[in-house]
Amino acid sequence: MVSNDAAMLDLAAPTLPAPVIDALRHGRLVDPFGVLGPHRDEYGIVVRAVMPGAASMQLTDARGETVADMVRLHDDGVFAGRLPGFAQGHPVAQDYRLRVRWPDGSEQTSTDPYAYTLLLGELDLHLFNEGRHLQLGSCLGAQCMTIDGEAGVRFAVWAPNAQRVSVIGDFNGWNPARHPMRLRHGSGIWELFVPEAMGAHGGSRYKYDLTGPHGHAVPDKADPLALATEIPPATASVVACTGRDAPPFAWNDADWMKRRAETDPYAAPMSVYELHVLSWQRAINDAERGWDILAERLVPYIRDLGFTHIELLPITEHPFGGSWGYQPLSLFAPTSRLGSPARFAAFIDSCHQAGIGVILDWVPAHFPTDPHGLAEFDGTALYEHQDPREGFHQDWNTLIYNLGRNEVRGFLLAGAMHWLEHFHADALRVDAVASMLYRDYSREAGQWVPNRFGGRENLEAVAFLRELNSLVRERCPGALTIAEESTAWPGVTASVESGGLGFHFKWNMGWMHDTLRYLSHEPIHRPWHHSDMTFGMVYAWSEAFVLPLSHDEVVHGKGSMIGKAPGDDWQRFANLRAYYGFMWTHPGKKLLFMGGEFAQWREWNHDDELDWALMDQPAHRGIHSLVRDLNRLYRELPALHAMDHRPEGFQWIVGDDHQNSVFAYLRRAAPDSADVVLVVVNMTPVPREGYRLGVPCAGTWEECLNTDAGIYGGSNMGNGGRVEAEASPSHGQAHSVSLTLPPLATLVLRPLSGATG
Template sequence: MDASTPPASEFERLIHGQHDDPFALLGPHGTGKDRIVTVFDPGAQTLHAVTDDGTTHPLTPMGGAPGIFRGPVPGSGHYWLRGEASGNTWEFEDAYRFGPVLGEMDEYLLGEGSHLRIWQALGAHVIEHEGQWGCQFAVWAPNARRVSVVGDFNWWDGRRHAMRRRGATGVWEIFVPFVADGAVYRYEILGADGQVQPLKADPVGFGSQHPPENASIVRDISGYGWSDDEWMTTRAEAQKREAPISVYEVHLPSWRRKDWGRPISYIEAAKELIDYVADMGFTHIELMPISEYPFDGSWGYQPVGMFAPTIRCGLPHEFRDLVNAAHKAGIGVILDWVPGHFPSDPHGLGKFDGTALYEHADPREGFHKDWNTLIYNYGRAEVSNFLTANALYWLEEYHADGLRVDAVASMLYRDYSRNPGEWVPNKDGGRENYEAIAVLQRMNTETYGAHSGIMTVAEESTAYPGVSQPVNQGGLGFGFKWNMGWMNDTLEYMKKDPIHRSHHHHQMTFGLVYAYSENFILPISHDEVVHGKGSMIGKMPGSDWEQFANLRAYYGFMWGHPGKKLLFMGQELAQRSEWNHDAQVDWDCLADPRHAGIQALVRDLNHLYTSTPALHVRDCFEDGFEWIVGGDSQNSVFVWTRKAGPEDPQVVVICNFTPQEQSAYRIGMPTAGTWREALNSDAEIYGGGNRGNYGQVEAVEGEMHGQPAHVDLTVPPLSAIYLIKD
């Protein structure tokens, strides 16, 4: 052995997968006559290096180090390798002859936790590097002793493509020639304790196998031809507080099933779902989590592949096809986003490099009792960066128009769903999770700062202040917040027999006390129709007729109430079955005119809401609403007016939540004159009894209910009426 030959112990470490710096041993070292190439190929009996001029240079097996070959390859130019064993010959490029892909700025930003486009640095990227095409792999595992990328391309042998450590960043990378789009891979990680971890999926991988298989798949996400410029340049107007926003919440795999029960594909949904939503008059689709998840029963709320659109419905470019089609139809796309927790599946983020890396080590901070999941360590700069960058990723790479953030309350409070002694107070001894709050504020600041036309929405079930207030005013910075209190109160009211409703009148009016404390969305989401809660129609009391009439009246109340709207799929049909993620929406129920009537009502409510400024422009402003009759608990009647600008017609909404018709019911009106009955939920086309006011009423001068005019009208049983003075 000459003086430059490493000691045998170094080769032993390499052979046994214990070496933390394989580039120090393998590949070319030196130039000219002094260049020595060292290769590890455990399947080879002989190995040659071949230079571009066709010259072969035999590499010598290292005695006592099986699979290690070493020898001179003069020059500094390109070479490739030719192995032979048992009469078989193969050729391959030496991954260890290539320099790093990541630059100094990437290294600096990754180390600092301020690289907001980490998906451009980490993950698997099909690129050309130093004149050769292949795949660059990069992953963050700061406490690992060795990280290797494994796949079919190297027989899942973690010794073959051990990666290069990038200084103090904790990032490992390697460029592997000829690995292409569609290649299956994982990371094999030797932990700090010397133990090999379960094979890990790529935290920044762009694709995954079909569950229950869970390896990552190389997906080239570059080069998509978007054609949604018109929407992208105008969407800010469609998503501001003054805009009509009516959201159709969709669990895509169970919206419609195809063939023998498979989920609808992104490509099919780009036609069928978009056409349906446009016809129904919804302005936005909200997709329950699209990021890859292992367990169907989590509905996507326990994600592993935060950067991978689920393969259940297709490939990344095909998901882009769906978003592109929505935008061309003038429909926004909101994605459910889950930064609150992640599952403990062995291939996931848990103890990624053998240590509590993404999660807290202390289960009082790092384990969710409700869902048996792990909680991110929000105070770690790299984890905060991972989540913030992921939010930007969906907005930039997939043109998402907004993110609805799941389970915000579980992030805000350290004692969420915990008993005394089971949680760790903050530095001031309180329950607020300062670090999680900072992550949410950072996410909102960065996303709105980069894309002012987007919208973020918080599912926050407590009275935490300032959820939809700007960060620079002490708020969390969300654009909107789900109004969970309104939803709970009003549904509890609707479940009651009408004979008891007079005693619970406040449940329908209390929402107006705080209606303008946040920018609210009124949500009837998937959470209200699962886990034994039944369907919306099933919540309504009474006979079949009364159930349908109650639901029509409730939707009329909801669309007339201040706040943006959200309805979960299937509830626009009044399907009787509870939502089942393994089936599809009960489209067959539309053969019944009563169900078709509910669908027609939702369609008309949407079109009336979006076309009538008074019903949406001042949704989030106190001057857009005024009670006319708010206290008639005896008759369970509610009357109010909605307003926009001084030139826009007002809308008077009347709701009757008893099965008794109110004849000659006198109410105050904003002005005298003819008021058109723009919508009556008791109309025959909706399945009602066609009772009402023959299409219009005549208000006369004379003060009542604080209004300058009044009218006597018929209010059908269990109904909602909208009057507009054109």
């Protein structure tokens, strides 16, 4: 490596010592701004440039008039020339241009990248190093902008331990000698402005060429702050013109954003349709119009089904499609497989105008080891921990972010804000939170490093998650964070001020595992597993929960939702209908993975689309119709959603009828409210006549949903649509009803107006 040593330079003539020329032509100069660009001496100004492959170069004035020919110092394209008429003391400014003539006769005239002064402000650098710069998506990376009247792209990348960094791309033939970058000492950030006249513009592909701290070559790196990328398996970053000079996306969701900010998420219905975009329908796999096609097809589908939100498996760019997005490398770039970032914004805008919220799965727990990615980014363990006991996920062969480093913590926080603020996402579902919280996660003794107090808790991760959740509440009114956390860590949804992690909701993995295990048992065996359905109420108020039937439950040999149910085909469909009825009436927000809404038989395969042809079969259409009606009922009846997080909203009527596998409970919209529903679940194929249950008020009770109805594919057994409450106390209630319980079915009843307590 060659440093800028004035003694090595013959400034009296446009020439350079051989070692400096050699460093220039190979892109190994430590301080390119110390040699390239304009430099004043007692003779005037000498300008040096590297332009491999150029036939000749000239210096021109701002009007394009030639003022001097540049001398070729080496055949590899090292040039130097003097600006005539510039006396000592004359300002350099941007008073000249570089004109390049290529062997094919074409010309290129541009300002000199090495004539620009410092690009990033000191405040930007300071905030970045403190981990408090939350607008990194418009600061680092590739930003389209105009400087001193010249359009171009400002590149900036954090690589504090690199000896040198060059930006390489379409605009310079991927040659590191063309555009070596300037280090902003103290910050570790390298920067360079490449004029558009040199070929850098929106759509340009680029990477960074680095030399590590010991002089070793580092694999060419994609930009950690890239706003767009090539379509995998290609690995280059792409300049996306969304910088400060680019017009912002014209959002049309002001009404939605206002309503969102004014809504109490705990008292509002939330029914989530989770999907993997690329395998929902194969027609969406269109690199130009994917997001547009999804908007055209998914939005009306979700509106018809009545889900309040969709949740997308990670759409942050990821090299390996088989990871489903859970091993992302570009945390600021929506996947290029479906179109541009602007089209993704338009998709979210379409959802909002249709009244549908958008939840994004987000992965701050780990990242893959692909050589073009974050692994040993500057030749050192920069984003990850150096010690594999802290920095390597044994389960997933991935690397763990070093959350104790300010810049890494800030990188992730800025990424979260990018999706919520720039793209108007309504929530982030944070993946693999349990793996972040415990230093010994999936590790044996001796395979992990204790915290500073000798414990297993990852204190840096706890601090990061608390900061994340505090920032979301402060900066993004109405936006939510949801934790996928599978342990009994206390206070996941408790406020940061009270010592919690500060999430709005947590996936209730225990409820999901228990109830699916119950569903898988033959009805004759269910009396011995009754508590699998009731145990969730023991801890239901310890957190604010989402009940998830997610993608993880329909892959890797676990079978589909309908495949988990026992019996012949009729019983399987009936079991699933009854189970969905139980889920939609149980305290907690709802989440269902795609395909479950019409009972797909096959496990989910990310390489195939859903089996949409099943919608032509009555039994599958019946499940689809039931999910639609469950969503409608759930939204329309406050008793089913307004007190999801409070014990006053739930009361067991029958929770111990093991022998008959019957469950009955009340849901209320407010404490002691007359706005109440009765839910009865019969999980055996045996009809039960005259089953008496206590109710809180007299009068007529309407059977507003029966999962055994013929329109859903059931036997159409029930109570004729209504039943009269009698003045016969039962189950601690002043009145009671005598019901016919259909086989493998859930009933939902409510008192008609005028009913009295």
